[in-house]
Amino acid sequence: MTTTTETKTKTYLNYINGEWVASESEKTGVSKNPAKKGEVVGSYQLSSTIDFDKAATAAKKAQKAWRKLAGSVRGDYLLKAASILEERIDDVAATMTKEMGKTFAEAKGETARGVAILRYYAGEGMRAVGEVIPSSDSEALMFTTRVPLGVVGVITPWNFPVAIPLWKMSPALIYGNSVIIKPASETAITCAKIIECLHDAGIPAGVVNLVTGSGSVLGPEMAAHRNIDAITFTGSNTVGKELAQIAVSRGIKYQLEMGGKNPVIVANDADLDLAVEATISGGLKSSGQKCTATSRVIVQKEIYEPFKEKLLQKVAEITVGDGMDAGTWMGPSVSEGQLNTVLSYIKKGKEEGATLLFGGNQLNENDGLNGYYVEPAVFENVTSEMILAREEIFGPVLALMKVDTIEEALETANDSEYGLSASIFTTKISHMLSFINEMDAGLVRINAESAGVELQAPFGGMKQSSSHSREQGRAAIEFYTSIKTVFIK
CATH class of the missing domain: 3.40.605.10 (Aldehyde Dehydrogenase; Chain A, domain 1)
Structure with missing residues (x-):
């Protein structure tokens, strides 16, 4: 052969x-x-x-x-x-x-x-x-x-x-x-x-x-x-x-x-540790290179600050490096072209007025790395009109969006041409049912990350996905x- x-x-x-x-x-x-x-x-x-x-x-x-x-x-x-x-x-x-x-x-x-x-x-x-x-x-x-x-x-x-x-x-x-x-x-x-x-x-x-x-x-x-x-x-x-x-x-x-531009909704009654863990796993594993990767993080205002603090703390602990090294949590972008695409979106996000809270820098020989690496990036003050909330990046970029109510969260989550996957973190049955009934996505997950579906279950999206x-x-x-x-x- x-x-x-x-x-x-x-x-x-x-x-x-x-x-x-x-x-x-x-x-x-x-x-x-x-x-x-x-x-x-x-x-x-x-x-x-x-x-x-x-x-x-x-x-x-x-x-x-x-x-x-x-x-x-x-x-x-x-x-x-x-x-x-x-x-x-x-x-x-x-x-x-x-x-x-x-x-x-x-x-x-x-x-x-x-x-x-x-x-x-x-x-x-x-x-x-x-x-x-x-x-x-x-x-x-x-x-x-x-x-x-x-x-x-x-x-x-x-x-x-x-x-x-x-x-x-x-x-x-x-x-x-x-x-x-x-x-x-x-x-x-x-x-x-x-x-x-x-x-x-x-x-x-x-x-x-x-x-x-x-x-x-x-x-x-x-x-x-x-x-x-x-x-x-x-x-x-x-x-x-x-x-x-x-x-x-x-x-x-x-x-x-x-494509996908997958949201996670974090309600004010959510288990924050679970929500943070799933947001990071869903958004940053495989360097965000999943069609079901979490991209938009929609958080109710009452728990926005504590959620953000926990998220940034955990993101800072991520080890970036060669995927063959046992200590690596996140590997490189697949190619130089994809790396440049991710970096261009990070640049556009800052130009549009979103606030870069963490990361977003290219990693190179000065960091002991010789590949197509970028730090995971976390933005806040992202609105639905911004490119960070509209286009699929296919990279390790999270966009935080603050909302007042679950109704606003669902409206924000649905404000996308894509409808592949979505998740919500909540303990209230009423929130779960609203999410199941109103979320325009082919895969909806409750108290679990947006990425992933079991092989025996149907998989596919709505709208432009x-x-x-x-x-x-x-x-x-x-x-x-x-x-x-x-x-x-």
Whole structure:
């Protein structure tokens, strides 16, 4: 599968029709460690539309036999892949940390989740796919079943390079589709190691295909290709909507999971220690590089000062460094470009009149670090009109917002084009019920951080965060299959 370059790093190949192959151009890109400037993790293929066409052709051909297998047989392949991934958990997690920066502990937890996702969907092969419907004809039988879409194109981001590919590919596969995945280039090697697990599990040639390279080249090609029957995408709103327009023009299914500007509401009756801990965990872990990360912190005025004091005290204790170091709590931004984006938002926040209470500085060699590091930043005096409260930053930046009442808190929380996740800290049932009923978000959590959802539960957003379909859990069957109604006389 791999070859060794002169720098002793590996060049990872595309995976097409059951074989590891170089791109048509033989050009490669380099994956670099954001924690250590200049350290190369490995190389990946810079593929062209020719390479994608080969993968799409193979996937189309393989899907015909794959869909005919019993669901339990398809599930056996996922179970085998889960066991292999579990055996390789440390290697995959270390690769993830070296490619995108999150701590090894977080990466290992995510990889373990990938194992669980594979096992969960393996079980889907034995679950019901339809229902009997009474017919008005007493001599007829009427029921529904579900059929696969065909070939599913998968485009995944760099921030969850194990979990997101697997929660898209696993349901696609178990329901009888073949797949082609185009991962983010920043974590192409991590994705290749996931595909290795499926390959070593013996999955039939062409059922799973990996093509790496430029999103601007491969994304539109995926959406437009004649052999692609559906596309599932997680990433930016701009790219997602471009892909959706192509998909609509072809009449194929599409699924988009995009941005978030996720609020946490801290009511005046909240457990402040719990709220502070969850705000920091939800907003700053993975350097804030989560679509569900806490960004806006909406606090009732009665407890604003004590909450702020506790928050700043805990943020000051955060250790920033290489995610492979045991003492590190927060790693670097994924790239120099992302670091500069975060720093630009911090600068804009100050220019707009928000007060920087803590951090926000770039960390470098003078701090004993040689990567793309920024201190966690905490702002106050943030209003809903400011850019800090409007745009997704994807960095370790918290914006404190003071409100008088829970009603104002909910109004402020909903004052966003996004609606992915939200949380509230309160002990009053009335506040909980108001939050559940009125919060415009696909995921609402009470007395828990905004980031994270269990794999067996539906996940997706409202408003501009999503195309309004749901991923994960049993809900995934709604996207990856079509209902067929059967009438037998």
